[in-house]
Amino acid sequence: MSYFVGIDVGASTTKAIIINEKREILGFSVNDSGVDFQAAAEQAFEDSKVKATVPVSNESFIISTGYGRRNVPFANTTKTEISCHARGSFHDFPHAHTLIDIGGQDSKIIKVHTSGKRISFKMNRKCAAGTGAFLEEIANRLKIPIGELNDLAEKAEEEVQLGSYCTVFTATEILTKIREGVEVENLVRGIFGAVIKRAMEMDPLEGNIVMSGGVVAYNPFFVEMFGEKLGKKIFVPPLPQFTGAFGAALYAWEEKGGQNA
């Protein structure tokens, strides 16, 4: 039995996923990337093996991706997260679409052709706004655990408009709003809105829209807000945080000859 592994070493978290010859997911795991990317990759791989539904031998073909893709010495090869996200997304949504991935330290918009090939991609400019890091920073300023943002935003009665695209300026703006007595829920919905605005100004979001990434995985209300602003339904894959790792595993599967592996 052959196994195919994708390991996505992101700036914030590391994800590993194992698939079999039929491209069925056997196990997956996520942990913080920390400062030792190799250790994070090893841990994610080991944990995904432990969680796998069947014993996974070490005879696996591994592709690493993400910010720390070159820090995975046990990977057979590497591929960029752009290609892997497109590949993972197309597997779950095999039509022409635009993928919006909101990651920890970057966000990307990838246009996928009906054949599955990439047409174009854009990554955010060198700025934390519009990424998971922005939400973390603001949650920290507001002394709110990051896991509570979704419920707070959902409870809000209105969305506070935040004008700046700089994380530092936005934090200042938020402090001003707090002094003015603005409800925290409304502020949290406002910061979701700010992240959405950053994504919407990166590229025209046309056709079918798919969203992935950690922010999407843990904040379903964020996706709902995004859909409302775009005026269309947004497709979210079953494991949105693992889209890149899954794509890497699918590339591993392809490189070894697919079902003939």
Next chain:
Amino acid sequence: MSEKKKSKIKKIQSTGHLRKIMADYFYELNDASKKGSPKIAWCTSVGPAELLLSLGFLVHYPENHGAVLGSSRTANDYIPVANAIGYSPDICSYLTSDVGAFIKKETPLSRGYEGIEGVPKPDVLVYNTNQCRDVQEWFNWYSRELKVPCIGISSYRNIGEIKDYHLEAIVGQIKDLIPTLEKISGNKFDIDKFKSILALSRDCTRLWKKVLETNTAAPAPISFFDETIHMGPAVVLRGSETAVEYYTVLLKELEEKAAQKDGAVEGEKFRLYWEGMPIWGKLRNLAEFFIDLKTAVVASTYCNSWIFDAFDPDDPFTSMARAYTEIFIVRDEKFKENYIEGMVKQYKLDGILFHDAKTCPANSNNRYGMPERLEKKLNIPALTINGDLNDLRCYSEEQAQTNIEAFIEQLETK
């Protein structure tokens, strides 16, 4: 265990010759600066250098010094010094690094050329705003600081077709410079000398064009990153026999490489265009990165900007005005798009890289939708990477490399 890592970049034999003539150039200026003779003019990169040379000036180009600050990775030591006296981090980082270095009384030239302690002292500062507004502000700073006259040409911007009235205005401004330059140099303007210098500049530019066009061959014999270094004489030694001799030698070497299919990138798979400024502090890293990706960056707006087809010694003023007005940076979006389209066809390119240089809007042509328009028109992909010519605070190597690598992966599946 300090084994030196072997560079993946193939050697160009003419580089030794290049080093010598550049050293001679800097030492000649240094000597003149110490002795006070001949007089020294500072000139913007596409300023009226031929006129200055004809009047006997030696010419120092602060933009060249800016590139030296960038490529020696010392620019970021000096940019904050200029920022602190009110020159914004958002303006030209050639300006801020050069002014900062001057304030600190340092120059990277000292490292490369023993005995040179500073940039040569100017007797006059001569600009042409065909590059941007910043060059004028840059020279104005030195003018105030050193109490040296600053004169120049205000060029048109964003023009399509060049009309006679454009040229007449520029010719008038060039001629207006002459009395001041005669007074400072102590030499009388000599039209025949001017014509002969212009003829040498024309010969230099023709050879430089041929050098660049050797890259129409596949594999391409020289990378964009090496071209930016070998462009030095076309910038600072145009109007001299030395530059003509140098490009004769370099051209021969590159023609031989092209004939022997000795490409700068072993196993060249893809060919790209570089639009925008070089990232001077990352030339080597990028050159090696592209070699690993088996991708050749073969043509660029930047290196082509020192081709001055119009020079005509029989009509020196008007042809110089035309040459310095018809350059890419002065032209409108439509001209620029057509120009790049021509390059894509001539060099058989697979994609276009736009460098969005944070502090150089005049050379960042991605900002008005051009990549998107060209992708549609030419049916090849374009990629924008964020960076800067000199200020490496504006450049994320990881993000740029991921973008470039993903771009090549996209080309592989095309």
